Amino acid sequence: MNFINLINNSILDHVKALDCLKANSISDINTAGLKISNAFKQGKKLLLIGNGGSAADAQHIAAEFTGRFCKERIALPAIALTTDTSALTAIGNDYGFEQIFARQIEALGSDGDVLIAFSTSGNSPNILKAVEIAKHKGLIIIGMSGNEEGKLNILCDINININHKNTARIQEMHILIGHILCESVESLF
Numbered sequence: 001m002n003f004i005n006l007i008n009n010s011i012l013d014h015v016k017a018l019d020c021l022k023a024n025s026i027s028d029i030n031t032a033g034l035k036i037s038n039a040f041k042q043g044k045k046l047l048l049i050g051n052g053g054s055a056a057d058a059q060h061i062a063a064e065f066t067g068r069f070c071k072e073r074i075a076l077p078a079i080a081l082t083t084d085t086s087a088l089t090a091i092g093n094d095y096g097f098e099q100i101f102a103r104q105i106e107a108l109g110s111d112g113d114v115l116i117a118f119s120t121s122g123n124s125p126n127i128l129k130a131v132e133i134a135k136h137k138g139l140i141i142i143g144m145s146g147n148e149e150g151k152l153n154i155l156c157d158i159n160i161n162i163n164h165k166n167t168a169r170i171q172e173m174h175i176l177i178g179h180i181l182c183e184s185v186e187s188l189f
C-alpha cells in the first residue's frame with residue numbers, strides 16, 4: 001500500500017491546470033494587475049472574498065499587499081472580508097449566510113475600488129450576492145473561478161477562469177495568480 005499513484009495523478013492534474021492557465025489567462029492576469037495598480041495609485045483599495053480554502057487565499061493575498069511581497073515599498077490597502085468573526089457571525093445570523101460579504105461591501109466598498117472574488121464553482125450564493133452589490137457600487141470586479149458554466153463568469157469585469165474539474169487544482173492556480181498579481185503590482189510602487 002502506498003500513495004505513489006495518487007501523488008503522480010495529482011502532479012499530472014496540477015500540470016494540466018497550469019497548461020490551461022498558460023493557454024487562456026495571461027492577458028486577463030495582465031489586465032487585472034494594471035487595474036489593481038491604477039486603483040492603488042488613485043487612493044482606492046482592494047477587497048477580497050472567498051469561501052473555505054479560498055477564504056484563506058483572500059487573506060493570504062491581502063496580507064501580501066498590506067505587508068510586503070518581494071521588495072520594500074509603501075503599504076498597499078487590501079482587506080480580506082473573510083476575517084472579522086464578529087461581522088461574519090452577526091451578518092450571517094441576522095441577515096443570512098448569503099449576505100456575509102455583500103453587507104460588508106455595502107459598508108466598506110467605494111466607487112473605483114477593486115474586488116477579487118474567488119469561487120471555484122462560480123456559484124456560491126454569498127459570492128454572487130457580493131458581486132451584485134459591488135457592481136451596483138461601482139467596484140471593478142475580478143473573478144477567479146473554475147467552472148466554465150459558473151454564474152460568476154458573466155458578472156465580472158475581468159474573469160480569470162481555470163477550466164478544471166478539481167477544486168484543489170483550481171485553488172492552486174488561483175494562489176499562483178494571486179502571487180503573480182502581487183509581484184506585478186508591487187513592481188510599480
Ligand SMILES: O=C(CO)[C@@H](O)[C@H](O)[C@H](O)[C@H](O)COP(=O)(O)O
Pocket residue numbers: 051052053054055118119120121122123124127167168171
Ligand atoms: O479548500 C477547499 C477545497 O480544496 C474547500 O474548503 C472549499 O474551498 C469549500 O468547499 C468552498 O465552500 C467552495 O466554495 P466555492 O469555491 O465553490 O465558492
Ligand SMILES: [Zn+2]
Pocket residue numbers: 053168171
Ligand atoms: Zn483546500
